[in-house]
Each structure stands twice: as structure tokens, then as C-alpha cells.
Amino acid sequence: MIDFEIPTPIKRQVQFITMLGEQVMRPVARYYDEHETERPWDYINLIWPTIRERGGRSFSIEDGKEKTDKEGKPRPRIGYLMLAHVVEALSWGDAGLYLCTPGGGLGGAAVDATGTPEQKERFLKRFGEGEPKWAAMAMTEPHCGSDTAAIRTTARLSEDGKEWILNGEKIFVTGGLMAAKESRGFVVVWATVDPSAGRAGMKPFVVEAGTPGMTVTKLEHKHGIRVSDTAAIVFNDCRIPYDNILGSPEVVKGDTEHKGFKGAMKTFDATRPLVAASALGIARAALEFTASYLKERGVKVRYGIAPHLQTAVERDLIHMEMQHRAGWLLVLKAVTKMDAGEENALEASMAKVKAGQVATYVTQKAVELLGPEGYSCKLLVEKWMRDARINDIYEGTGQINRLIVARRLLGYTSRELR
């Protein structure tokens, strides 16, 4: 039955985060934008107990057990739906700070998507105890971004077969510093166990923070989301236990579409709708702020009036709002399918394409509508524009996601549609 009612626990959670956003995140957003090398410990320490209480599994929200209601009927899973709302609301508060939220993050998502039950327990348990920790995912290399199958970082077995030895360089690791160095977290590193096997040889490895041979060599200076660290990490004969390879170590040659690489794609099915949710959280901040700023100055949006009576500003605001809504509904559909355990790669990429574009458009338009005020650092609007821009780039650019959508719709392989 087609229905748009959002479950009450989610509404309550969003209310709580909105309060957090207003009272904790917004007041320090500008400061951390201007002091990008400082860590936002005030925010981190405040949010950590909440994260820890939930097992810290911010990306690992279902424990696999069947949930039932009072009458014993199976309760629908709402984990990813909840998470999309949480991510959206935190990003509404501040996207940079949201990315500093301790917990599993993208690394946790990769463990979740590709790890065995034993590995999930071993790697994710830490987020439910002790001090704040982070996990990051390292995929991109200096010579390859979207073309993930071309990675050169290698993992070879030690002679006694007990360890993997990693060599290579990863860049643009979101939260890499916090995960690799400044907490007892970990980095999920994608490396190839057999360079001749192409995608089939790609495997995810968990490298614990502080492992010798793993070095954070650089922190990027970015257009936006400045408070979130973006690290370059070098692996130089970095030895990790054999059991830290996520999923199966087996390489099946000739099946390039489905093994190894599949793990990365599965991770993206989970994370892309969440990146889209983050994008739309920023867009909503810009949209709401612009609408209320203008309303206070006598420019009000009238819905349902004849088009020729709309002012140019009204038309822009309506346009921004409808674009935003379109994106958000695509996100909701993608996460709803995820919760139902259905294949959602198409919906995930559709949501990502739309949201990346919408967030960019809405925030850029907000700057325009507010004129010199919008461009000024007095307000957060210009910052939201810079923060939003990353969402059409990371976790697959808009173009890569269009390619994925097109291949799925047209029934083409990556060879047929390059």
C-alpha cells in the first residue's frame, strides 16, 4: 500500500537532532570552517554517548534478528530509513560536523556490506564502548578516482600465509586522520590481491589504527566541509592479520562483474542514498533559511497561484523547493528498498544523481537570491554552498552515477556502455 507516513520514532529522532543542530552545530559551524585543522571535540564529545548507546553502529543498524511488535507480528525494518533521516538532519545542522561524527562511518558500512558475522562483531563492537572512534574507507588513489577497478594498491600474502602485506597510496580518505591515527578506529583499504584479475582481484582489508607501515602523509585543504579531515595515507609493507580481509579471500577469474568488486558496489548501494540525504540536508538548510529571510522582508511564497502572478523570486523558491522534494522522495525510496532487503543499486544511484545536482543548484541559487548577504561570510549560506558541492563528487560523481543508472536501465554491461 503506497503510504507516506514517517514512523514516530524517526520523527522524534529528527526533532532531537534538529535541536542539536540549532543549539550545538550551527553556533560553531563558522568557527570550524575557518579553523579547519582543529578537531571539533565539543561536538564529538557531546554526540559520542548517543552513538555509543546505539552500539555505535551508525551504519550497521540492524542486528539481523527478526523484530516483532506486541502482537508478535514481524515489524518492518526501518534502519536505513532512520539513518537517512539522521544524516539529513545532522547535515542540516552542519555537514562538516556531521562528517566528524564518531562511529563506523563509511568504513563501518563496508564492514557491514562485505564482512562475515564474526568480522562485524570483531570490528564494529568498539563503537559501543569507551572513547570516540572512527572508521574510514580508502578507495581513491592519486591516478584513479571513479575508475575504481584500476587501483594499484596491492595486498600479498606473507610467506607463512598468516599476514597480508599492503603497499600503495590512498588519497581523499574522508575522516582518514581520525580513523588511522587519532582514535582506536580502522581504515577499510581496497587493494588488489591479483593485479591480473582486474575487478575480481579487488578486496577490502581492515587496517587497525596505528598499524606500522600505515602513515597519514597529507591533509587536504578543501572548498567546503573543511572541518572534516581528508587524508592521504601511504602503506609501506603494512602487515595485517590474514583474518582482516573482509568476506572471502577467493579470487574468481573471468567473473569480473560479480566478485571482489561486488563488495565495493554493495557498500555504495548503502552509502549513496546517505550521501544524497546529506546533500539534501544542506539544501534544506539553505532553502528554509532563504525562504524565512525573504518572508521576514515581505517576500512570501504563495502556492497554487496563477503562474503569471508569481514574482521571479517566488518562482525560484518554488523551483528550489520542488527540486528538493523530488530528490528527497528518491532517497526515501532507495532506503526503503534497502530496509526491505531488496536490490536497490538503481534507486541508490538515481537518488545520488538527483540529490547531488539539487543540493548544488539550491545552495547556489540561495546565494544568488540573497545578493551580497548571500555571498557574505556573515551568514552560513555561502558556506552551505561550498559544503553542498562535494555531494555531486564523492561516493561516485554525478556522471558515474548516471552511467550506472543508464547501464541498469539499458541492460548494458560496463563494457557495452563505457
Place this chain on the structure above:
Amino acid sequence: MISFTPSEEQQLIIDTVRRYAVDRMRPAAYEADEKRTIPYDIIARGWDLGLLPSAIPEQYGGFGEAHQALTGVLAAEELGYGDLSMALYLMTPNLFAIPILHYGTEEQKQKWLPRLVEGGFAPYTAALVEPRWSFDPHALHTVAEREGNVYEITGHKAMVPLAADAQAFLVYAREGETTQAFIIERGTEGLAVLERESFMGIRALPTYELRLDDVYVPASCRVGGEQGIDIDHLMNYSRVALAALAVGVARGAYEYARDYAKQREAFGKPIAQNQAIAFMLAEMAIEVEATRLMTYEAAWHLDKGHNATQQAALAKAYADEMALMVTDRAVQILGGHGYIREHPVERWLRNGRGFSTFLGLAMV
């Protein structure tokens, strides 16, 4: 609890109407457009689907189920996918029935609803649009003035579907500061159906201008009696209907362009294997899907009894743009073949362009 999966009953409606759209409407659409005629046998079959009667309670001659905008938009998308002219034709009696169902007095419902749903397709219609670029349903130039127990209505209407055959009209007019609706029977003195109109698209749908020169009707013809109607609320049923039809038209154009691009070869491979084409198709599919979800959401709010003007207006505005973008790109993907009338995409572009002006031309 949020869900994007139709119930079994909803899916049955979708499947049934889709079958009708594909088997009946599609094959007849080209000729209907060229000759500007509606195939009445196909309309009769469409009427047999029982879409309007199932929205009317048993006491008024229907099948007794509650009126649901969501059910209506599910069906409307499929009808739009079949053919827009025939879809609008088939849905024309809704324009008369739905305002009476929601706002009519008990007497009005008992008098009119059974006539609409008990027999075969009956041409009842409504006159909202006026022939002016600045048409505004909240500020109509057609005026109703009350003198005692009689209304005098004067004005000029356009885009009135099926007016030449209509047995009665729901005429919208300005009364003071509000828009109200009046039931005017065929043959009432002062009511003149002018010549059939001709538009860029929806060419098989017969629409007419209407003149009202000092038309006198009893006060009992005002829909809802003393309470009248809420035009905003009623327009929302039109907004979601048109948005759903736009989704259907655009989906048809997207699918046609997709299939064409996979089969048409240039430089030794299907043109769909070029990113320039593939990306267009991806964006078309994304926009069709997004519009569908916005339409469902607005219809859901309407059915919940929420004030849905914001959602319905956003869905409609979004659908207007989407329908144009998608049908236009379909023409582009077919290239020269898209421009000739043997392929349906140029017709869909002509139809798709109309949505921004169609307010009031359909209701669910």
C-alpha cells in the same frame, strides 16, 4: 508506515488500466490525432473499467468505495501512457462528478451522480478555463450575481471538453471574492457552445469555447448550496490528475526513446552506447520517477484530508517541466525520425507542452 509498493488492489488497477492503454488506446492514437476524432468504441471499453463509478458511493449509484485521489492517479498515469486525448475524454465526466461528490448538497448528489455512473459513458463536463493568457481560477472574469433566488451568469470560457454533446456543465464563476461552481443544463437560454477549438496537441479531444450571456439559473444550482465550494481544494484534485497524466505521457516517451536508441545504430554500434544518449535517458528516467513519487505523495495528503495545496502545486509545477523536458529529449534522441509524425514522439511533445496550461482539464 512509508511504502512505495502498491497494494494488491492498487496493482490490479494499474495492471488493468495498463492493459487497456496498451491494447486499445495506443494502436488508435495516431489516427485519432490525425483525424481529430475520438474512437468511441474505445472510450466505451474504457468506461467499462469502472474508474469513476468505483469512486462514487453505492447510494449514488456507484460501486460503493471511497473516493481516493491515490487510486485515481495510479489509473491516470496509465491512461496518459495510452493516449492523452483519449485519457482526457474518458476522464471528462470526473470534472462534473468530483466537485459534486465533495461539495454537492444531498439533493445535488442524488440528482446528478446516478445519471453520471449508472449507464454507459455520459458526456458531462466543466468549464473553468478562460481564453486569456492571464487566466486565473481565483480571479475569473466569468461572473455570477445573485438576485433573490436566481443567479445571473455572464462570461466566456475556453477548453471545455465535450461541450457540444454535454448534457450539463459545471461552470465556474466569480461570485464576490470567491470562485463558485454552478450546474447549468444543456439548452439553458443564453448558454452558447461556440466552434470547436484547435490546439497544438490533444487534437483528438473535442474542446469548445462557451459563451454565457445573461444565463439565469436558480440558486439551487450553486454547487454546495449556501456553503459553496473550496476551489483550492478542488484544484488539487486537478493538479494531481494532470501530474499523473504527465508522468504517463513522459514514461511513454522515455520508453520509446530508450528502445529506439538501443536498436538504432550509428558508427557501428547502437546510439544508446554513447554517453551523450545514455545520460539523457538516465535523466529522463530519474525525472519520471521523481515526478511519480511527488504525485503519489500529494494524492496521499489529499486522501488524508491534509491541506495539500503546497504538495499538489509543487507536483504539478514539477510535472509540467518534466513532461516537456522528457518528451522533447525523446524527439532529440530520434533525431529526424523524431520530427516526423510516423513516430509518436512528436505528438507526445505537442501533448507534453500543454500541461502548463491544462489546469482544470482533468480531475481524479
